[in-house]
Amino acid sequence: MTDSNRTKVIKALTVAGSDSGGGAGIQADLKTFQELGVYGMSALTAVTAQNTLGVQGVYPLEAEAVAAQLDSIGADLTPDAVKTGMLFSSGLIRTVAQKFRQYGWTKLVVDPVMVAKGGSPLLQQEAVQALIAHLLPLSLVITPNIPEAEILTGMKISGMADREAAARLVHAMGPRYVILKGGHDEEGAQVTDLLYDGEQFIYLQSPRIATRHTHGTGCTFSAALAAGLALGHLVPQAVHTAKAFIQAAIEDGLNIGAGHGPTNHFAYQNRLRGQR
Numbered sequence: 636m637t638d639s640n641r642t643k644v645i646k647a648l649t650v651a652g653s654d655s656g657g658g659a660g661i662q663a664d665l666k667t668f669q670e671l672g673v674y675g676m677s678a679l680t681a682v683t684a685q686n687t688l689g690v691q692g693v694y695p696l697e698a699e700a701v702a703a704q705l706d707s708i709g710a711d712l713t714p715d716a717v718k719t720g721m722l723f724s725s726g727l728i729r730t731v732a733q734k735f736r737q738y739g740w741t742k743l744v745v746d747p748v749m750v751a752k753g754g755s756p757l758l759q760q761e762a763v764q765a766l767i768a769h770l771l772p773l774s775l776v777i778t779p780n781i782p783e784a785e786i787l788t789g790m791k792i793s794g795m796a797d798r799e800a801a802a803r804l805v806h807a808m809g810p811r812y813v814i815l816k817g818g819h820d821e822e823g824a825q826v827t828d829l830l831y832d833g834e835q836f837i838y839l840q841s842p843r844i845a846t847r848h849t850h851g852t853g854c855t856f857s858a859a860l861a862a863g864l865a866l867g868h869l870v871p872q873a874v875h876t877a878k879a880f881i882q883a884a885i886e887d888g889l890n891i892g893a894g895h896g897p898t899n900h901f902a903y904q905n906r907l908r909g910q911r
């Protein structure tokens with residue numbers, strides 16, 4: 636291919652932790668970008684030693700190393716959309732937010748990752764305030780699950796009225812859109828994600844899949860959302876595709892490892908190709 640006949644390459648950036656087991660974190664994000672036709676870039680915030688059984692170690696990077704990665708990307712490879720995952724500490728959050736402001740990266744999806752499925756902390760408790768103060772005001776979309784929304788708002792969430800109240804509170808912290816994910820609500824045959832734009836609530840429902848292979852669902856969902864935004868879709872359309880992507884990925888979950896297996900990042904495209 637010559638330079639002149641190159642079509643525009645759509646690029647997305649994930650700023651997140653590495654999951655050595657490949658189901659969550661940077662690895663889930665890059666696989667999802669690739670499957671949705673978007674060139675993936677990454678800035679690592681931490682290395683985790685992790686598998687389907689749990690998290691065996693967390694090794695955060697120096698803020699300088701994270702800043703250097705973002706500078707390398709900012710100097711040469713402007714992303715069409717950005718997402719954040721595991722950010723670990725208030726120092727890393729401040730660094731990342733400052734770089735986003737410096738480079739003017741505003742098509743930003745914040746997945747406020749706090750705790751891994753097995754219970755290991757991926758964000759220090761003292762860093763929640765930094766997330767609220769520095770990153771939420773910059774974000775286009777935030778994608779908390781129910782426990783994360785409880786920590787952000789300080790309220791206990793049970794039932795749909797509580798979810799709407801929590802979504803309003805999180806929206807008031809700065810993001811233009813809030814998606815309060817319902818994967819942790821074990822009741823009912825449907826999983827309901829709530830999208831709030833500051834005016835109206837949209838409910839995205841899908842059949843609840845009975846499986847324990849849900850490692851990395853949140854990462855994969857927010858990466859699919861960022862990929863859609865990078866492609867130029869508006870938030871409601873990008874959420875719709877992200878929901879279809881994660882639904883297929885959970886339905887065809889991968890039974891690897893002895894614990895909570897990963898979702899299947901090939902599933903969505905396999906179905907489009909009729910190869911299920």
Ligand SMILES: Nc1ncnc2c1ncn2[C@@H]1O[C@H](COP(=O)(O)OP(=O)(O)OP(=O)(O)O)[C@@H](O)[C@H]1O
Pocket residue numbers: 751752779780781816817818819826827828841842843844845846849850851852853854856878881882885
């Ligand atoms: N059992 C399930 N069946 C169908 N969809 C699900 C199921 N569990 C989660 N989802 C979907 O997966 C996406 C991620 O939701 P979830 O609430 O699990 O996020 P999360 O807790 O942040 O994920 P993670 O635990 O990986 O961090 C949402 O769109 C949610 O509706």
Ligand SMILES: Cc1ncc(COP(=O)(O)O)c(N)n1
Pocket residue numbers: 651652653654659660661683685720721748750751752753757849850851852853854
């Ligand atoms: C590096 C990293 N980032 C995010 C998650 C959350 O995913 P899950 O809650 O499914 O374990 C994780 N486990 N590891």
